[in-house]
Amino acid sequence: MQEIKVTQAEDGLRIDRFLAEIVPDTSRSDMQGRIKDGIVLVNGNTVKPNYRVKADDLVKVDERELVESDIVPEDLDLDIVYEDDHVAVVYKPRGMVVHPAAGHTSGTLVNGLMHQLDNLSGINGELRPGIVHRIDKDTSGLLMVAKDDVTHRALVDQLVDKSVTRRYTALVHGVIPHDKGTIEAPIGRNPKERQAMAVVDDGKEAVTHFNVIERFDEFTLVECILETGRTHQIRVHMKYIGYPLAGDPKYGQRKTLDTDGQMLHAGTIGFIHPARDEYMEFTSPLPDEFEDIISELEHKS
CATH class of the missing domain: 3.10.290.10 (RNA-binding S4 domain)
Structure with missing residues (x-):
């Protein structure tokens, strides 16, 4: 509710x-x-x-109540980067919603997972089986998926303890002069635009670290490392320091690159395997569209 x-x-x-x-x-x-x-x-x-x-x-x-039959397995040919009896790591393409909602019960990551994986945890209910954390619809990248409830709880505990490695690649407007930085600013609902988030005094703790990868004439390619995982955290934090994400329809500039959404890719996920007590890390390359835009910017610089 x-x-x-x-x-x-x-x-x-x-x-x-x-x-x-x-x-x-x-x-x-x-x-x-x-x-x-x-x-x-x-x-x-x-x-x-x-x-x-x-x-x-x-x-x-309240959400409309959905019954299990509303959500059906679909062959979406998901890229399962890793899978064992307890956990999976899956690549979510840009433009795909993570889990179903009322009036939107097909084509989501969950629909594809239900088709390709034998078991999924049930802690988050019928709408979000296996889903431990999320990324935005127009953000591409890797997600952890739990195949049983014990694994699910262990992975959530790691997120709470800030021990999960989450590295993103982002293209932002402007040329950042310093090579690295940390943004520590609380995030909550934007009182002036209720569907958006913002840095607000009474928000929840939010910490983002960033390193500059490459500078262009009017843009900067950065690596962002999440210490916390607030809604739209990177998008809000980069806007807050004056370098909004390129292509971001909610937090970005009106005059921007011609893209279908923010230039943000969740490229690395690392966690301790709950059953084996072994650290595992997975990396996904940038999508072709992201690479093409970087190439164009390099050519112009």
């Missing part, structure tokens, strides 16, 4: 419009359906779709 407090600026908006603008991967008609189904509450009470929210209203929104 998602809880949202209405701000003064949002006072007077119809609740279906208000929620459609805030809740990711939804629409006004979807929200109207949820309101009619009674899974949207305002200050503990059901309302009609034409209800106009008031400042300080507390709105609670």
